[in-house]
Amino acid sequence: MPENHDPAKEGTLKRPWLRQVARAVEKMLLVIPFAIAFIILAPLLFFYLIAFDITPPLGILFSVGCRSETIDKVSGVAGLDFEIVYTNCDLLAKDEAITVYASRGQGLPGWFSKREIFKYTGGPDISLALTASDRNSVRVSVEAVSSIHFARDRWEDVTIIYNIGHIEYPSANDPKPRH
DSSP: OOTTOOHHHHHHHHOHHHHHHHHHHHHHHHHHHHHHHHHHHHHHHHHHHHHTTOOHHHHHHSOOSEEEEEEEEEEEETTEEEEEEEEEEESSSEEEEEEEEEEOSSSSOGGGGOEEEEEEEOOTTSOEEEEEEETTEEEEEEEEESEEEEEOSEETTEEEEEEEEEESSOOTTSOOOOO
8 A cells, every 4th residue: 555545535536526516515605604694785785775765876777765855835824934845755656745844944954843734645736825824823725635644733833724625535534625
């Protein structure tokens, strides 16, 4: 028997395919942690991008997330400022809404000082009017809406009166349409 004889190597020399399988398994073991990390982190990153609306590159492939656009701003109605925002969401299903925000025009800047007072489904082309009925009341007038998500009757010391012409899909809690 030769001096460098190793019985462990003898089996692999007779089976070269076994060495190739061992190398392939070794390479797979190096790749598996990266594949697992990708499988776990990719969906988390995707939903993070959607949640924070950082999706322009993804929007090229398919439309995701919500887009909001200020339609109008009205100031000085019964001492309040109003912002009318159209929101269009295309995440799992199409969802459009118009939201009316009220603020005092002072205090904390941005969204912290705003309060949703009226939210309804309808396109951005539906005209909405905000007028002061008196010093402590605001009239919200709209010709037609598809449905109403919510309508506050009061915000702080201001009463909100709704003048809605037609509600396509009414619910029991909606303000009654005018006749």
